[in-house]
Amino acid sequence: MKIGMVVAEFNYDITMMMVERAKDYADFLGVEYKILKVPGTFDIPLGIKKLLKIDDIDGIIAIGAVIKGETDHHRIIMENAARKITDLSLEYEKPVALGISGPGESRLQAEARIDMAKEALESCVKMVKSLNNL
Numbered sequence: 001m002k003i004g005m006v007v008a009e010f011n012y013d014i015t016m017m018m019v020e021r022a023k024d025y026a027d028f029l030g031v032e033y034k035i036l037k038v039p040g041t042f043d044i045p046l047g048i049k050k051l052l053k054i055d056d057i058d059g060i061i062a063i064g065a066v067i068k069g070e071t072d073h074h075r076i077i078m079e080n081a082a083r084k085i086t087d088l089s090l091e092y093e094k095p096v097a098l099g100i101s102g103p104g105e106s107r108l109q110a111e112a113r114i115d116m117a118k119e120a121l122e123s124c125v126k127m128v129k130s131l132n133n134l
């Protein structure tokens with residue numbers, strides 16, 4: 001099995017730890033992976049679409065941290081990314097798991113949620129297996 005990981009570089013101090021957790025868990029499960037970095041969470045859907053077109057990619061996880069700023073801008077980023085991520089998964093009929101924390105979180109809350117990337121990897125692998133067993 002091969003999983004794509006699309007990683008936002010925005011708040012990279014956090015997302016770097018998230019991707020390390022996901023990679024460690026993929027290694028533990030014996031799952032291969034391909035990493036694609038994008039500038040921020042808003043840019044994740046295009047990265048996902050490119051990876052979904054690769055035949056040997058079975059599923060994708062999106063990794064990001066959408067931390068609260070002074071305005072509601074962070075909500076626009078997350079709501080659009082989440083909607084597009086769901087749409088792409090349905091369009092390409094491959095699992096795309098959400099490993100993006102926020103919106104509305106503080107940096108401290110984001111740090112406490114880095115395992116969301118590992119959980120996304122776990123969900124994605126489970127989905128690939130379930131769909132392959134149909």
Ligand SMILES: Nc1c(NC[C@H](O)[C@H](O)[C@H](O)CO)[nH]c(=O)[nH]c1=O
Nearest residue numbers: 008010039040041042064065066067
């Ligand atoms: N504020 C956060 C962003 N903002 C950047 C956008 O995601 C995007 O890169 C920009 O609008 C250009 O398209 N990204 C995050 O991942 N997290 C944030 O908290």
Ligand SMILES: CC(=O)[C@@H](O)COP(=O)(O)O
Nearest residue numbers: 068069070071072073074
């Ligand atoms: C810089 C950003 O993309 C985001 O954190 C927005 O911050 P703000 O709401 O303070 O403009």
